[in-house]
Amino acid sequence: MSGSAVDTTPGMSAVGTPTVVTRALRKEFGARVAVDSLDLTIYRGEVFGLLGPNGSGKTTTIRLLCALMAPTSGSAEVVGLDVETQGERVRARIGYMSQRYGLYDDLTVAENLRFYSTVYGLHGEARTRRLAEHSCALGLDERRNQLAGTLSGGWKQRLALACATAHEPEMLFLDEPTAGVDPAARRDFWTSIYALASRGTTILVTTHYMDEAERCQRLAFLSRGHLIALGTPREITAHFGQASIEDVFIELQRQDEAQYGVAAGGSR
Amino acid sequence: MSLLTRIRVSRFWPMLWKEFIQMRRDRLTFGMMTVLPAVQLVLFGYAIQTDVRHLPTVVLDESRTADSRQLIAVIGNTGNFDIVGAVADREHLRREILGARAAAALVIPPDYARDLRAGRTAAAQMIVDAADPQASSAAMAGAQLAAGALSTQIVAERFGVAPPLEMRVRPWFNPAQRSAIFIVPGVIGVLLTITLTLITSTAIVRERERGTLEQLVVTPIGKTSLMLGKLAPFMLVGYVQMSVVMGLGKLIFHIPIEGSLPLLYLLALPFMFASLGVGLLISTIAKSQAQAMQLSFFFMLPNILLSGYIFPRVAMPEPAQWLGLGLPLTYFLKVLRGILLKGVTFGDVWQPTLSLIGLAALFLTISVRRFRKTIE
Ligand SMILES: Nc1ncnc2c1ncn2[C@@H]1O[C@H](COP(=O)(O)OP(=O)(O)OP(=O)(O)O)[C@@H](O)[C@H]1O
Ligand SMILES: [Mg+2]
Numbered sequence: 001m002s003g004s005a006v007d008t009t010p011g012m013s014a015v016g017t018p019t020v021v022t023r024a025l026r027k028e029f030g031a032r033v034a035v036d037s038l039d040l041t042i043y044r045g046e047v048f049g050l051l052g053p054n055g056s057g058k059t060t061t062i063r064l065l066c067a068l069m070a071p072t073s074g075s076a077e078v079v080g081l082d083v084e085t086q087g088e089r090v091r092a093r094i095g096y097m098s099q100r101y102g103l104y105d106d107l108t109v110a111e112n113l114r115f116y117s118t119v120y121g122l123h124g125e126a127r128t129r130r131l132a133e134h135s136c137a138l139g140l141d142e143r144r145n146q147l148a149g150t151l152s153g154g155w156k157q158r159l160a161l162a163c164a165t166a167h168e169p170e171m172l173f174l175d176e177p178t179a180g181v182d183p184a185a186r187r188d189f190w191t192s193i194y195a196l197a198s199r200g201t202t203i204l205v206t207t208h209y210m211d212e213a214e215r216c217q218r219l220a221f222l223s224r225g226h227l228i229a230l231g232t233p234r235e236i237t238a239h240f241g242q243a244s245i246e247d248v249f250i251e252l253q254r255q256d257e258a259q260y261g262v263a264a265g266g267s268r
Numbered sequence: 269m270s271l272l273t274r275i276r277v278s279r280f281w282p283m284l285w286k287e288f289i290q291m292r293r294d295r296l297t298f299g300m301m302t303v304l305p306a307v308q309l310v311l312f313g314y315a316i317q318t319d320v321r322h323l324p325t326v327v328l329d330e331s332r333t334a335d336s337r338q339l340i341a342v343i344g345n346t347g348n349f350d351i352v353g354a355v356a357d358r359e360h361l362r363r364e365i366l367g368a369r370a371a372a373a374l375v376i377p378p379d380y381a382r383d384l385r386a387g388r389t390a391a392a393q394m395i396v397d398a399a400d401p402q403a404s405s406a407a408m409a410g411a412q413l414a415a416g417a418l419s420t421q422i423v424a425e426r427f428g429v430a431p432p433l434e435m436r437v438r439p440w441f442n443p444a445q446r447s448a449i450f451i452v453p454g455v456i457g458v459l460l461t462i463t464l465t466l467i468t469s470t471a472i473v474r475e476r477e478r479g480t481l482e483q484l485v486v487t488p489i490g491k492t493s494l495m496l497g498k499l500a501p502f503m504l505v506g507y508v509q510m511s512v513v514m515g516l517g518k519l520i521f522h523i524p525i526e527g528s529l530p531l532l533y534l535l536a537l538p539f540m541f542a543s544l545g546v547g548l549l550i551s552t553i554a555k556s557q558a559q560a561m562q563l564s565f566f567f568m569l570p571n572i573l574l575s576g577y578i579f580p581r582v583a584m585p586e587p588a589q590w591l592g593l594g595l596p597l598t599y600f601l602k603v604l605r606g607i608l609l610k611g612v613t614f615g616d617v618w619q620p621t622l623s624l625i626g627l628a629a630l631f632l633t634i635s636v637r638r639f640r641k642t643i644e
Contacts, residue, residue: 066486092488102483106293107286118282119487 016043019171019202020065024074027060027225034060036225038074042204042218044170047197049216050206051245053253057225058206059099062173065204066096079170092121095169099176101160105149109140109159112148113166120167130166138162138192154185161192165201172196174205178212190215210246219245223256279489283497290471291501297467304462305509306516308455313448313521323396323407325349325372326364328357333381339392342418343374348410361395371397372407384422441524441609449524452517453604454577457597459513460506460536461543461571466564468502468547473560476551476642485643495639499548503540510536514608526611535603535617538624542596545631552638571597596631599623 020042027035035057042048050058064071065078067087076083079093103112113135117127135141138158143151148159157177165172174193178186190212197203205216213219214233221229221236229236229252233245242248291297325343329336344351349372355361364370375393384390394411398404420431442449475481475498484494510533517523546567554560573579574592581589581598592598599620606612614621 068482068486088488088490091486094486096483096486098479098482098486100479100482102479104286104290104480105478106290111286111289115282115286116487118285119279119484119489121279121488123276 016045018042018077019044019046020076020078020204022065022074022076025061025064025071025076026073027057027064027069028072033225035064035071038225038227040220040227040230042202044202045197045200047193047203047205047215047217049213049219050204050222051208051213051219051249052206052222053256056222058222059175060225061222062096062175062204062206066094066173067091092167093170095164095167095172097160097164097172097174097177099179101156103148103156103160103163106147108145108147109151109155110135110144112159112163113140116163117166122167130168134162134166153180154182157181157185157189161189165196169201171202172204174203176206176208178207178209186212210244210249213245213249221249221252223252224260228252228256279487279493280497280500283489283493284501287471287497287501291505297471300467301463301505301509305455305459305513308459309452309513309516309520312451312455313517321347321406322350323348323371323403324352324369325374326353326355326361326370327351328355328361328373328375330378331376331380335381335384335390336376339376339380339415339418340374342414343394343411346410346414348407349374365395365397368397371403387426446521448521449609450605451578452513452521452523453608454575454601455517456510456513457539457575457600457604458568458572458577459509460540460600461568461597462564463506463509464502464540464543465547465550465567466561467505468499468544469550469554469560469564470557471502472498472548472551473554473557477557481643491640491643494643495548495636499544502544502547506540507533507536523608525608527607527613531614532604532607535607535614535621535624536600538621538628539596539600539603541628542624542631545628545635546596548635548639549631552635552642571595574598576601593623594627596624596627599627 018041020040022038022040025035025038025040026033038061050061052058063069065076065083067078067083067090070084078090081090081093083090104115107115110131113131114127117131122130135144138161140155140159140162143155148156151159161174161177164174178189181189186209193203193205205212207213216233218232219230219236220227229239229248231239236248237243237245240248240251242251291301327340329340340351343349351374352370353364355364355373361370361373361375365373373395375395377391377393380390380392392415394408396404396408396411398408420434423429424431472481475484485491489497514523514525518525547564550560550563550567554563570591571577574581574584574588575595575597576592577597581592584592602620603617603624606617610616
């Protein structure tokens with residue numbers, strides 16, 4: 001493992017019931033190891049950031065935790081359930097916003113919302129009430145009859161968030177939710193995230209924006225599938241003796257390149 | 269949870285709902301499902317005329333008698349030949365055929381009537397442009413039949429005896445021998461194959477390309493509801509297409525519907541399952557929508573050529589016949605034509621039905637297994 005990883009016990013900010021626990025989680029694609037001996041614990045109500053260069057295994061980690069694929073070895077528990085054996089039940093209680101948003105371009109805003117909420121088991125009056133609240137809170141009402149494919153990036157992101165949270169999941173996975181979204185929309189988005197977290201939703205978010213990383217309660221750095229640093233933003237900057245998370249990121253990537261002799265991004 | 273509630277809240281319904289909205293909004297798919305049946309029907313119903321009739325025919329009548337005119341009338345009445353004009357000599361005749369203004373020529377020599385009256389065998393000649401064997405064979409047979417009949421009639425009149433032998437040919441199921449009657453039921457099968465393989469496979473691949481398949485799999489929808497919700501709409505569309513083509517076929521081409529429609533709709537099920545199996549399989553192989561489309565067309569080709577849709581299977585070389593045995597359409601055509609044209613009952617088509625069930629089980633097992641892997 002490169003660098004001396006920060007102590008893997010949680011910082012002061014996060015003590016409580018764990019929502020995600022992984023033990024020696026590993027995923028191989030043929031000869032390539034995408035996630036390697038990952039031990040992570042994420043607590044209820046936490047906003048947890050997953051950082052790392054392209055191809056470092058962030059998406060793969062999320063997909064393992066969403067029970068989208070089986071780990072090669074090791075185990076993971078999400079909302080108290082084993083992802084490998086109880087995947088169906090895990091999926092009912094989590095929300096996932098993928099890097100590609102997963103919206104139907106040829107359905108309207110309202111239809112996308114209706115579809116995903118029904119698939120998550122909302123029906124009748126409960127659904128109507130929930131959707132009304134939701135689209136109102138996210139300002140989606142004015143666009144309800146617009147085709148999702150014709151929305152701008154910021155609106156797509158809002159809609160994707162609404163679709164992923166209509167069923168009030170306990171755990172929310174956000175894979176690069178703010179890629180290609182303007183600063184104002186990003187700020188609104190983080191406001192929504194914090195609102196969710198304050199109501200007890202646990203959030204795992206990946207990002208390449210360091211200002212967003214600073215907003216997370218705890219961070220994990222991945223490199224080539226390994227966990228190389230873990231802690232609060234302040235703990236991490238202090239540990240590496242850097243001024244900001246961005247400097248830490250660049251420093252870690254530099255160390256990594258020095259160790260492997262290739263650009264980390266080239267591992268894709 | 270009661271069964272009814274369970275059905276009502278099944279994850280299958282939202283899938284069905286959104287699938288229909290998408291179908292309606294996707295112009296290309298919608299066109300393929302509505303315009304294509306009409307075009308196919310008219311195109312194949314009218315254009316594919318394997319029965320060649322009305323060959324433009326010129327006459328070189330060197331006899332110029334009542335007898336020769338009688339022969340010309342008889343030939344003209346067969347419907348195989350349209351007498352378009354008279355020619356003065358052999359050279360003129362040659363030019364008409366070379367110039368493709370005529371495809372046949374009836375030559376009656378000067379001594380035709382004399383021979384006939386004298387009780388000798390009178391010879392007339394029918395020249396046919398046989399470059400296209402399919403176009404000419406029916407005409408040639410028609411000419412011989414007509415002459416034979418006339419000859420029998422003359423003998424009977426002359427000697428007052430009944431003909432010693434008569435072969436009464438009865439063309440069952442399609443007495444007028446129109447190819448539309450043969451082709452239109454096939455159009456139903458071909459259309460269903462297109463809908464259930466091409467349109468289905470591209471619809472699935474589209475979900476994968478756009479990332480919505482991953483999004484679906486992460487919902488609690490379950491693999492079975494996902495697959496059913498994705499495939500069932502296309503079966504419904506298939507049934508609608510089938511009904512429309514049958515309706516139009518009856519209106520435009522007067523296709524008979526001799527047998528039981530409920531039986532036909534029932535026996536269409538295993539065929540649809542088999543075709544869906546192929547569609548699903550294609551979706552697991554294709555990396556993009558374009559590839560799915562190519563693979564589907566690749567699958568359509570043998571279906572059109574080897575299933576017996578246009579060309580009779582018995583006329584094919586053996587390896588081609590064996591290949592045809594692997595195509596669901598081969599069996600479904602037997603069911604379709606049997607029920608529509610011959611009014612057969614299940615007892616007559618259980619064999620092709622069994623083959624269809626076998627193929628459906630085979631294709632679905634393979635493709636469902638592969639599909640489950642791709643969404644794992
Ligand atoms: N289905 C797959 N088959 C084969 N290799 C894969 C697959 N999914 C991911 N990988 C590989 O695993 C490694 C980790 O990929 P992953 O998508 O998890 O990275 P990431 O951190 O999300 O990157 P990015 O920041 O670009 O989104 C990469 O090298 C990738 O090429
Ligand atoms: Mg990623």
